[in-house]
Amino acid sequence: MDRKKYIAVGDIHGCAATLKALLDKLGEHNDRSFIFVGDYIDRGPSSKEVVDYLLDFRNQADCIFLRGNHEQMMLDAMEGGDKHIWIRNGGRDTIDSYKEDGGQFHLPDEHLRFYKSTKFYFDTEDYFFVHAGLSPTETIEQSLKKDKAVQNFLWERSHLNIHDQPWEKKVIFGHTPRPQPVNEEKMIGIDTGCVYDRIGLGKLTAIKLHEEEFVQQNCID
Numbered sequence: 473m474d475r476k477k478y479i480a481v482g483d484i485h486g487c488a489a490t491l492k493a494l495l496d497k498l499g500e501h502n503d504r505s506f507i508f509v510g511d512y513i514d515r516g517p518s519s520k521e522v523v524d525y526l527l528d529f530r531n532q533a534d535c536i537f538l539r540g541n542h543e544q545m546m547l548d549a550m551e552g553g554d555k556h557i558w559i560r561n562g563g564r565d566t567i568d569s570y571k572e573d574g575g576q577f578h579l580p581d582e583h584l585r586f587y588k589s590t591k592f593y594f595d596t597e598d599y600f601f602v603h604a605g606l607s608p609t610e611t612i613e614q615s616l617k618k619d620k621a622v623q624n625f626l627w628e629r630s631h632l633n634i635h636d637q638p639w640e641k642k643v644i645f646g647h648t649p650r651p652q653p654v655n656e657e658k659m660i661g662i663d664t665g666c667v668y669d670r671i672g673l674g675k676l677t678a679i680k681l682h683e684e685e686f687v688q689q690n691c692i693d
Contacts, residue, residue: 477504478681480601483540483646484508485667486516486565487693488525490676494689495529498678506533507594509646510540510603510626514562515667516693520569523583539590540603541626541647547587550579592625599681600639604647605659608634612641631659644679653677653686660684666691 479501484491512526513519529535545558546566555563572578594601595612605628606615615621629648631637637658646663651672654661665673674691 476596477501478507478596478599479504480507480509480644480662480679480681482509482662482664482677483511483649483666484516484522484676485511485542485562486513486519486522486569487666487676487691488516488518488521489693490666490689490691491522491525493692494676494678494687497689498687501533504534504680505536507536507601507644508538509601509644509662510538510590511542511646511663512537512540513546513566514542514558515565516562517565518569518693519566520583523586527582527586536594536601537586537590538594538601538603539587539592539626543587543590544626550584592622597641599642599644601644603645604628605631605645606639606643607631608637611638612643632661644681649673653679655684662686664688667693 479498512522542561545561546563549555549558567577570577570579600612602625604626606612606625607621608631632648635656639658643659645661648661649663649665649668650661653664660679662677662679664675664677666676668674675688676691678687
C-alpha cells in the first residue's frame, strides 16, 4: 500500500474565492500532495485569479496539476483551432478575466506555461487520478498504451453508467457535476458543480486520501 497521503480537488471553474476558502478549510498539510483534477478556468468570474493563486500555492505545497477539457479547449483555440467551441463553453468569462485596463486580452507567459505543463493523468500505487475518466471496458494499463484513450481522459463519461470496471485501482476524477460525490468501489467523482447555481450543486469538493474523507465548500463567487 502506498503510504503517501493525498488531497484531490475537484473542478474549480474560475471560482477563486471558493478555492481559497476550501484550501483554508483544509489547513496546512505538509505531509500530503495536492492533486487538482483540472478545469481551473471558464464559466466562473475569476479564472486568472485562480491560476495566480495556484501558482503561489505550489510554492507552499507539493502539487500535481491535471489538464481538464476546458484547458484543452483554450489551448486548441490559441493554437489555431476552433475558438467558437471554447467561447460557447465559458471561454468568454476567461477572456474577460485576462483583460487589462485597455480592454485587451493578455495571457501572461507564466500562465501559458502552467496550462501547457498540466498532465493528462497521475498514477500512484493505490489511485489513478484523471480529469474526466477512462474506458470502463479496458484496464488502466490498456488505456495508457493508446494515445487516443489518453486524450479521452479529458472527456470520458461512459464509466459512470457501468459498475464493474476492470481497473486495477480506484480512479479519482471530476468533469461530470453531481449533487454528491460519486463514491463506488472502483471510482470516486469529485465534481459537485461549484460554478453552477442549481439545486444540489454549487459546491467545491476535495477528498483526503487514504481516509477517503470528503471536504466541501459552498460556492461564494
